[in-house]
Amino acid sequence: MLGALTGFATIGIVIAVGALVAHLGLFDMQAQTMLSRLAFFVASPALMLLTIGESDVAHVLSANLVASVASVVVTASILLVIARWRWRMSAGEATIGALSTTYVNAGNLGIPVAAYVLGDASLVAPTLLIQLLVMAPLSLAILDRFVRGGGGGVRRTVLGALSNPLTVGSLLGLALGLSGWTLPEVIHAPLDLIAQMAVPAMLLAYGIALRLGPGLGAGLGRKLWVTCSLKLLVQPFVAYAAGHWILGASGAPLLAIVITAALPTAQNIFVYASRYDVGTALARDTILITTIGSVPVILTATLLLSP
Template sequence: MQGVFDGFATIGLVIALGALLAHLQVFDESAQRLLSRLAFFVASPALMIVTLGAADVSAVLSLNLVATVAAVLVPVAVYAALARLVWHRGLGHTTIGALACSYVNAGNLGIPVASYVLGDAALVAPTLLLQLLVLQPLALALLDADTRAGRPRLLQTLARPFTNPLTVGSLIGLALALTGWTLPTAVQDPLELVGNMAVPAMLLAYGIALRLGPGLGAGGSAAEVATTSTLKLVVQPLVAFLVARYLLGVDGHALLAVVVTSALPTAQNIFVHATRYDRATVLARDTILITTVGAVPVILLVAAVLG
């Protein structure tokens, strides 16, 4: 269990550092936007190349992937219905909200949790690759469509995901993993160095936003924040359990793995996307905060019951 606390403590301390620097007026809102843009356009694409290039793509073909997909689709469908029918949100806002209730922190938190709680970092690979290669490109395409005026042509719509730096980085990493190619040291080392900036930049930007932005729930509906947080912390891992255990017959350590990874909190890069496209930034910020705090007891409970 120490790995769970270590992972969350690391994230919390870096976020707190960002908030402290903002409080001391070392950073302001322009610094928060700069860090978010650095993470989005430069560091995260480099991280995707390095991370996916070393991933075991065969892990995606496991039964756990089916349960993981179901655990994503259910909260997304519930939120999307409420966002459009009850809160009357636009496409961009709905996209960010859907990510907030389904896109887990599979990288900087999922990997240590998988290593120390599940005993194998590779167990997070199906979730990581599903998010990077399917969910993220689709969401970014929707956000691009929402923020660009006019009716795009079909060719523009199809090509748009491939102009996004995160999608391009993910595709390059996947190509390296599928072919077994390795980049020259002169290219790999700088990519790793730049990619290592991604997570700290995201967390510092998030801490600045917590300190300088509106209070918890102040930027929108408290009911909406409660909904996204509940869908993420309760519904997503519950659906993963029900599908894996009763529809696919998964049990033992494999069942524990799929439920724990589904119970991870909302990823910090959702806030980066929200900031980049200026859509639902407070909703993303608040959901990340609530789920990051709430995921600790949830994961401990899952490990105690299924471990």
């Protein structure tokens, strides 16, 4: 439980630093854009390459992954139905909305939570891999096609996804993980140094946007509360239902499934929204509220499901 609190505190402090430097006038929205681009094009691909390359790819076949996929599909489907028939969102806005309700902070928060609360950091690997290798490339392909106005049919959509820097980094990492090959230190060391910029850049950019952007919930109304409710309540419940009633998991494995689904929305989604200039307020505010709201959800799950 201490690990979960430590992870949340670390994220909150770095975001607060970003807000502080913006408040003091040291950085403006141009700096926020620069940090987001740095994370998207440079640091995050390096992070994905190393993270996946050093993961146990066999975990992809675990029950954790099956339950995680079920929770993502059900939760995203609910959001997309509401977005289409109630809110009349564009494809880009709906994509950011779906990501905001399902794409969890499995990296800089999920890893410490898994290590200190569950006792095994590798338990977050299945979710991390499915997000990086399926959810992110698919979502970015949709954003490339519908937000940036790309045409050319399926071929261009696939090529666009494969040329995305995050997808490239993820695929290279998967190749490393499957081959068992280890990067020589002369390559690994600079990549690791660059990768370490990813999370701080995301968090600082997010803090700057919180301070200089529109106020919390500005113009979002029910959209914000629907996305937050889906993320904090529906996704963990569906993960529990799939893990316990369908897969028969219990004890520590079930706790791992629920906690992973209960993690807050990842800062990556704000980077994506900023990159494509769509749904930025929804992504920003959902991240903030779910980061705060996931604390009691995770602590409650730990108390109820701990073996």
